[in-house]
């Protein structure tokens with residue numbers, strides 16, 4: 001009787017889960033495992049709301065797994081250095097035949113898996129790892145010289161060529177296993193972990209709905225009623241023009257293959273572009289893909305280093321005070337403050353505003369982008385090392401295919417262009433509610449309880465240009 005172990009990570013779904021599908025193919029016995037690592041979460045600066053979301057989704061998974069006769073073991077292990085020992089002893093106790101999991105792409109995770117592999121090999125056991133997080137296996141999209149792409153447009157072109165040959169399809173549902181009772185194995189209670197959660201969960205970031213069905217419904221609704229206008233609405237922060245699927249994609253409640261399938265299902269899963277909106281959305285999925293691939297090919301970005309190593313030389317300003325004002329939405333630049341407050345209150349920020357806030361910190365305030373990257377990670381429900389790092393390094397002009405250092409967004413002009421009526425600002429900065437659509441982007445007079453701008457946009461721009469020009 002073969003008994004397999006499936007180890008959940010950032011792939012909290014049953015449908016189209018490559019590793020889980022493989023683990024359940026023998027229709028025999030399967031046990032699932034998830035390792036909770038609070039120390040690791042701290043090390044990665046994961047937002048409490050994201051951790052809470054993860055734990056609540058695990059509750060769903062645990063229930064859903066019961067229908068497949070797969071028990072879920074929950075184990076807290078603070079440090080990953082203790083994981084190999086735990087896995088080997090669990091495999092011995094449960095008489096596990098094979099271990100299955102989906103690859104995690106960041107360096108610490110890879111190192112952990114190498115150590116698990118080595119420990120298991122002593123007992124002649126193997127861990128089967130599958131690529132599940134991206135449309136194409138990492139390191140498989142190469143230029144003609146066989147090298148990794150550093151520029152998105154060229155990467156995208158190759159992806160389009162690959163898609164026109166065949167679409168990566170979603171895997172079928174896992175099959176029901178033989179019933180199994182596991183004894184004498186310590187198992188923690190998710191209810192206890194959730195009820196003892198050490199953070200205040202009253203904020204709306206903690207209320208996001210979990211569940212594969214929720215994510216699927218959101219996807220279907222977006223594709224049906226919003227996607228075709230996405231090219232027009234995606235940059236307007238006050239409209240509900242984007243899918244808001246990022247928290248679900250990030251912890252794997254939904255897969256990128258499922259997203260692409262939904263987009264192409266009315267076209268018999270043949271890759272052909274039907275509208276500008278559809279193309280723009282696929283391009284965004286490919287930006288996600290690009291940053292995941294970049295992280296594997298250029299792992300130094302996981303170690304707090306700029307993609308362009310010469311950018312290490314930039315002399316960042318050290319200003320705790322300005323950093324704090326940026327973090328708390330008190331810069332006196334309304335669009336920046338609106339974005340930073342939206343982030344704190346909801347765990348999410350609109351992409352256009354993420355770019356504006358990131359550029360304001362790294363250029364106008366000339367504060368190290370890594371401090372902004374950390375703050376975003378500490379608050380984002382969708383915090384993802386590859387996408388967050390990619391977005392920050394793009395904005396700070398230190399990354400792959402980054403914005404040229406001399407193209408500095410003027411936050412006021414951006415605000416006038418993308419929030420012309422000031423509705424987004426009014427939602428998040430109520431102190432400015434009474435101002436009209438001309439005044440609201442850059443109030444001329446002092447407004448009660450609202451600060452004056454902490455920097456002059458023109459001179460701070462010149463300061464940034466000088467700092468970057470020297471490199």
Ligand SMILES: Cc1cc2nc3c(=O)[nH]c(=O)nc-3n(C[C@H](O)[C@H](O)[C@H](O)COP(=O)(O)OP(=O)(O)OC[C@H]3O[C@@H](n4cnc5c(N)ncnc54)[C@H](O)[C@@H]3O)c2cc1C
Pocket residue numbers: 234242243244245246247249250284285287288289291349350351352354355358376380382383384385387388389390391392395
């Ligand atoms: C400074 C900065 C930090 C960011 N940090 C993150 C992060 O931690 N996690 C994260 O998922 N995204 C991040 N992004 C990218 C982007 O802002 C979000 O993915 C997007 O706002 C999520 O909203 P949505 O799901 O409605 O996206 P949609 O517009 O509906 O796009 C669909 C999906 O495509 C992917 N995507 C879209 N835009 C990008 C992009 N520019 N880069 C990578 N993937 C993209 C996301 O998975 C998204 O869910 C960051 C961008 C910037 C500029």
